[in-house]
Amino acid sequence: MASRAASSRPSPAAPTPSACRSSASRRKKKSASAGWYNNRAFEIEAEKIGRSPLTLEGDAFSDEMKKNFIERVREKFGQLDLLVYSMAAPVRTDPDTGKTYRSVIKPLGAPVEIKTLDTETGEVFQTTLEPASEEQTAATVAVMGGDDWKRWIDQLADAGVLAPGFRTLNYTYIGSELTWPIYWNGTLGRAKVDLDSKAEAIRGRLGADAARVVALKAVVTQASSAIPVVPLYGTVLFKVMKQLGLHEGCIEQIDRLFRTKLGKGVALDDAQRVRVDDWELSPEVQTEVSRRWPLLTTETLGELADLGEYKSQFLRLFGFGIDGVDYTQDVDPRIVPG
Known part of the structure; x- marks a missing residue:
């Protein structure tokens, strides 16, 4: 799982910085990116087979994220x-x-x-x-x-x-x-x-x-x-x-x-x-x-x-075109099916 833990990055796999900064009321009305749900689904499947994934979402170009990652690696993996x-990101500071x-x-x-x-x-x-x-x-x-x-x-x-x-x-x-x-x-x-x-x-x-x-x-x-x-x-x-x-x-x-x-x-x-x-x-x-x-x-x-x-x-x-999914049904974006 070490390689998965190392995959924090600003891309379709994480909410955008603007989404991270949005107010609580706005978050209740807006779903995350498809990649965010992919990460949650990955964690569920990994835990089913006894693995313990670590997923961090944020600006992987920043030293703050690197420091946070290092601390979590020490705690979880050593x-x-x-x-x-x-x-895959178009902009870097x-x-x-x-x-x-x-x-x-x-x-x-x-x-x-x-x-x-x-x-x-x-x-x-x-x-x-x-x-x-x-x-x-x-x-x-x-x-x-x-x-x-x-x-x-x-x-x-x-x-x-x-x-x-x-x-x-x-x-x-x-x-x-x-x-x-x-x-x-x-x-x-x-x-x-x-x-x-x-x-x-x-x-x-x-x-x-x-x-x-x-x-x-x-x-x-x-x-x-x-x-x-x-x-x-x-x-x-x-x-x-x-x-x-x-x-x-x-x-x-x-x-x-x-x-x-x-x-x-x-x-x-x-x-x-x-x-x-x-x-x-x-x-x-x-x-x-x-x-x-x-x-x-x-x-x-x-x-x-x-x-x-x-x-x-x-x-x-982006989660579309999947056999067995009824796309006409309403869903709660806050819930990731287990």
């Missing part, structure tokens, strides 16, 4: 043997300077024209994205790079709550060349490179195997759905990987990571990353995705891609 850092940074999803150098998808209507269309400024690029690295990850590890190490042989993982995405104009070759890519440098710095302090960036396959998340081209790429990828018997969801790929990719002797790439995107980027998958890509139009989407699967996974993030 030390941590694993911390998984998985952050630097605890040292008080400056607030906002990330942007833009290309670098020149405008990029790229094919994308309106997931609501199923329309495939071209869009032009303007390049980021140097200031926007730096801000994106400040929010989505590795600085806060390293800050977490340094403070945990200084507090003496890391067990011998401690390891930390940071999940990332690299993707295929089809998404690179907006992803790897853009502001997001700069932030991802920063993760690699911070992983090296953590290894320099804690040991050769202490920190790894883990490259995962494309999945449906609230964060990824906001990136131009990625939803369209995902709908094609899912269909191809299903047809080849290689499709994995979030749970399946993380299960494969822990079962097969974290032992001694596992191959790393040139940047010392663990690769769980190997099935997505295999030649048989990418050759077929690349063949379909120029053929994609609004009219051919149903034949070449799987928009239905994408929509289903997105709805399920």
Whole structure:
């Protein structure tokens, strides 16, 4: 349960700061985010099998949250043997300077024209994205790079709550060349490179195997759905990987990571990353995705891609589209079913 305890973060998995500050009367009238209920449901299921989870909700970028977390870890676990850092947040305030940074999803150098998808209507269309400024690029690295990850590890190490042989993982995405104009070759890519440098710095302090960036396959998340081209790429990828018997969801790929990719002797790439995107980027998958890509139009989407699967996974993030749930019934948002 140590890794779960380490997953406090400002994202869809926690109420927003504004919700946390709202008055008592307002809280009675307003439900929390879907992620808040996911956390409560996780705690119920964990307790059913004799586990004792620790969930903290707040601004994971703040030193206050880190201090609170360290105190709770001492009380509940003593030390941590694993911390998984998985952050999806558009804004970060630097605890040292008080400056607030906002990330942007833009290309670098020149405008990029790229094919994308309106997931609501199923329309495939071209869009032009303007390049980021140097200031926007730096801000994106400040929010989505590795600085806060390293800050977490340094403070945990200084507090003496890391067990011998401690390891930390940071999940990332690299993707295929089809998404690179907006992803790897853009502001997001700069932030991802920063993760690699911070992983090296953590290894320099804690040991050769202490920190790894883990490259995962494309999945449906609230964060990824906001990136131009990625939803369209995902709908094609899912269909191809299903047809080849290689499709994995979030749970399946993380299960494969822990079962097969974290032992001694596992191959790393040139940047010392663990690769769980190997099935997505295999030649048989990418050759077929690349063949379909120029053929994609609004009219051919149903034949070449799987928009239905994408929509289903997105709805399920927020508790919708679940078999056996009667969505016409009134519910009390203050009650989490046991």
